[in-house]
Amino acid sequence: MYNAVVNELIGSLGLIKPELALLVTFVVVIIADLIFKNNKVNLGLSILGTIVSGIFLIGMSGTNTSAFANLIAVDPFSEFFKYLILISTLIVLVMSEFSEELHNRDVWMGEYYMLVLGMALGMFLLAGATNLIMIYLALETMSMSSYILSGYTKEIKRSSEASLKYVIFGSLSSGIMIYGMSILFGMTGSLDLYAIQSYLAANGFFQPAIFISGLMVIAGFAYKISAVPFHFWTPDVYEGSPITITAYLSVASKAAGFAVLVRFIKLTFFDAAGSSDESWIMMNSIPWDMVLAVLAVATMTLGNIVALWQSNVKRMLAYSSIAHAGYLLMGIVVMTNTGLMSILVYFFFYLLMNFGAFIVVMLFAHKIGSEEMDDYEGIGYQAPVLASLLTLFLVSLTGLPPTAGFIGKLVLFGAVLDSGWYWLAVIGVLNSVVSLYYYAKVVRNMWLRKVDNGKGTLKFSIQSQALVMVLGIPTLVFGLFFGPIMRWAEHSVRIFLGN
Amino acid sequence: MLIDYSVVLVYLIVGVLFVAAGIVTAALIRPSRPNPRKNSTYESGEEPIGSPWIQFNNRFYIIALAFIIFDVELVMLFPWATAFKEIGWFAFWGMIVFAFILALGLAYDWAKGLLDWEKPNPQIPSLDELVITREQYLDELKKKEQTGN
Numbered sequence: 001m002y003n004a005v006v007n008e009l010i011g012s013l014g015l016i017k018p019e020l021a022l023l024v025t026f027v028v029v030i031i032a033d034l035i036f037k038n039n040k041v042n043l044g045l046s047i048l049g050t051i052v053s054g055i056f057l058i059g060m061s062g063t064n065t066s067a068f069a070n071l072i073a074v075d076p077f078s079e080f081f082k083y084l085i086l087i088s089t090l091i092v093l094v095m096s097e098f099s100e101e102l103h104n105r106d107v108w109m110g111e112y113y114m115l116v117l118g119m120a121l122g123m124f125l126l127a128g129a130t131n132l133i134m135i136y137l138a139l140e141t142m143s144m145s146s147y148i149l150s151g152y153t154k155e156i157k158r159s160s161e162a163s164l165k166y167v168i169f170g171s172l173s174s175g176i177m178i179y180g181m182s183i184l185f186g187m188t189g190s191l192d193l194y195a196i197q198s199y200l201a202a203n204g205f206f207q208p209a210i211f212i213s214g215l216m217v218i219a220g221f222a223y224k225i226s227a228v229p230f231h232f233w234t235p236d237v238y239e240g241s242p243i244t245i246t247a248y249l250s251v252a253s254k255a256a257g258f259a260v261l262v263r264f265i266k267l268t269f270f271d272a273a274g275s276s277d278e279s280w281i282m283m284n285s286i287p288w289d290m291v292l293a294v295l296a297v298a299t300m301t302l303g304n305i306v307a308l309w310q311s312n313v314k315r316m317l318a319y320s321s322i323a324h325a326g327y328l329l330m331g332i333v334v335m336t337n338t339g340l341m342s343i344l345v346y347f348f349f350y351l352l353m354n355f356g357a358f359i360v361v362m363l364f365a366h367k368i369g370s371e372e373m374d375d376y377e378g379i380g381y382q383a384p385v386l387a388s389l390l391t392l393f394l395v396s397l398t399g400l401p402p403t404a405g406f407i408g409k410l411v412l413f414g415a416v417l418d419s420g421w422y423w424l425a426v427i428g429v430l431n432s433v434v435s436l437y438y439y440a441k442v443v444r445n446m447w448l449r450k451v452d453n454g455k456g457t458l459k460f461s462i463q464s465q466a467l468v469m470v471l472g473i474p475t476l477v478f479g480l481f482f483g484p485i486m487r488w489a490e491h492s493v494r495i496f497l498g499n
Numbered sequence: 500m501l502i503d504y505s506v507v508l509v510y511l512i513v514g515v516l517f518v519a520a521g522i523v524t525a526a527l528i529r530p531s532r533p534n535p536r537k538n539s540t541y542e543s544g545e546e547p548i549g550s551p552w553i554q555f556n557n558r559f560y561i562i563a564l565a566f567i568i569f570d571v572e573l574v575m576l577f578p579w580a581t582a583f584k585e586i587g588w589f590a591f592w593g594m595i596v597f598a599f600i601l602a603l604g605l606a607y608d609w610a611k612g613l614l615d616w617e618k619p620n621p622q623i624p625s626l627d628e629l630v631i632t633r634e635q636y637l638d639e640l641k642k643k644e645q646t647g648n
Contacts, residue, residue: 002586010589030603034610206501 005069012067015074017056018082022121025049026114033110046113047093050120054086070192071131073263076492078128080344081259084351085127088252089120091355091471096244098359098464100366105153112152116248119145123256130267132181132191135260136174139224142256143170146249150241162240169233170223177220183213184268193267200268211286214269218291221264224257225325228298235306238318243365246314247358250321251351254328258347262332262340265292293333293424300326300431307438313361314371316438317354320397323435324350327409330416330424337493338415344489346408349396349478353405356393356471359464360386367458373445380447383458385465387446389472394439396475399432404478411486561613565605572601 013020029045057079064075093116096102102109122141129135147170151163185191187209188199200210219230226234238246269288303323310316328350331343363386364379365371380387396405409432416425478485575597583590608614631639 002582006586006589027600027603030607034607 008069015067018053019121019124021053021056022117026117029114039109042110042113046117050089057082070194071134072128073130074128080492081127081255082124084255084347085120085123085252092244092248094467095359099244099362101242107153115145115149123252126256127259130193136178149245150237153242158240162237166233166237173220173223176216180213180216183209196268221257221261225254226322227295227325228302231322234322235315235318239315243358243362247355251354255347289333292329296326296329296333297427299329304431304434311373312371313373317357327412327428330428331412334415334419336419338418340493341489342411342415344492345411345485348485349404349408352471352475353393353396356468359468360390363460363464373442376445377449378451389468391443392472392475394443398436398439402479404475407479407482
């Protein structure tokens with residue numbers, strides 16, 4: 001009786017090789033930590049495992065099936081996000097090596113690497129999940145690891161406070177999400193997103209119930225991507241966590257959240273046939289696009305306006321990442337090929353700029369001991385290389401040419417205007433203009449204020465500078481040669497929307 | 500469709516009423532004659548000694564946490580055991596991997612010292628502090644006279 005199920009399971013094992021590689025790395029790091037008790041070995045094994053997982057991922061390019069009987073989808077869309085998550089994990093692992101916050105405090109790093117790998121595994125599964133329970137499981141795997149990681153330096157009170165706030169808000173939002181999922185399950189009798197869609201398309205449904213349950217599930221995802229009004233955890237958690245984890249949360253966690261948000265909305269609330277390059281073909285006129293548009297506007301506006309008042313660079317970057325989530329939500333509102341492609345392209349460039357900015361802030365914080373903007377005065381003359389790279393990243397975050405951030409915003413606003421959402425694009429552009437102020441404030445402090453605090457030239461290690469350059473040069477290059485990225489994103493999205 | 504849930508509503512109301520009626524009626528009918536013996540805490544028939552609020556060790560928390568994990572593993576083992584014979588080797592290796600990961604967790608707990616039962620170490624004062632010489636005693640007496648008895 002079980003033969004078919006077992007054959008399906010064995011056949012699907014080959015499809016999740018990257019996740020299996022991450023799992024094996026996780027187990028190997030635990031064993032190595034118990035035997036060798038050496039942090040360098042742990043770091044080396046984690047990086048090796050991530051690279052092996054990347055090799056498997058490259059070997060699987062082009063697959064477009066679903067594994068384990070519609071539990072996980074292995075398609076180019078999830079593959080794109082898995083690449084983003086892998087690159088983020090590698091950068092975070094290398095960045096952790098340079099972080100004095102973690103190494104000066106006599107904190108054992110073995111569990112840190114294990115948890116980062118666990119979080120990466122959860123994000124991998126989330127990027128491909130097409131079953132309600134799989135979504136919840138992967139989301140919780142990712143969240144639990146990040147709860148612990150955000151409070152990793154527990155002697156610093158702010159870090160423990162950040163972790164506690166994150167746990168409480170996160171558990172609440174997970175509870176709301178699973179309640180919405182249970183209502184959805186109760187109405188359709190199935191957990192599989194494809195089956196839910198065909199049931200809803202074929203039979204009638206009780207409209208308020210679908211609306212409320214869908215809203216609750218989207219609320220759970222919106223928590224992860226820090227959309228307003230579910231963003232309350234973001235500034236405190238980003239400010240309190242070790243800066244490596246802040247960077248990881250702001251990029252990879254958001255990427256996985258967006259992947260599952262797009263997949264959920266697309267697979268559940270759209271008619272199966274007739275999804276062409278047009279605007280939303282909604283189910284029974286529930287205006288999901290208006291809901292998401294309101295969310296996008298609120299997120300952008302709040303993120304940009306509150307960032308204006310910030311004097312702590314880390315907190316400012318936290319609010320700026322909320323604003324960027326708002327721009328990305330605009331891309332979901334226009335659920336066309338170009339809209340989704342623009343999200344992917346924007347995410348790729350956002351990874352480069354955000355990680356670059358966070359790494360430079362971390363390196364500066366080591367030398368001058370502070371993360372306040374006022375303490376950045378004159379640092380342009382003390383650390384010219386890193387300060388100019390930070391300037392590049394901030395310019396790219398604003399969206400000025402010739403950086404990659406400009407291309408991302410160009411593609412995004414182009415897609416929004418193409419679909420006729422003029423008012424949304426206008427609000428987006430106005431918000432970008434407002435964001436110039438708080439990014440330029442840091443630049444002004446670095447270069448246009450000369451302060452003689454007697455420190456002289458600040459020296460940074462070659463490896464940390466090399467890491468920042470590895471992120472900075474593509475930011476500049478992709479601002480001019482962005483063709484390959486666009487083609488890759490379009491390829492990832494076309495097959496997904498064709499489903 | 501909403502009308503189908505009327506059964507649930509009736510069930511809810513009757514349940515609440517059932518409990519409330521019992522409690523309220525009892526409170527109205529029964530006599531109320533408290534005395535100190537009746538109000539004191541129950542301690543298996545003995546006289547209650549000390550405060551009922553004791554501080555219990557948080558070593559128990561670690562044990563409870565580990566118990567939950569392995570209890571859930573046990574719950575996963577039961578359905579596996581029923582279908583094991585039909586599936587054969589795949590089920591065997593699958594469960595070996597699952598149990599191995601959990602056993603690894605136990606080994607991690609053990610090696611990191613999380614299962615150590617830490618005994619509290621009371622500070623017993625040494626003999627030097629308890630016994631003083633005659634000179635020290637007279638010095639202390641003099642100091643007490645100077646500061647005013």
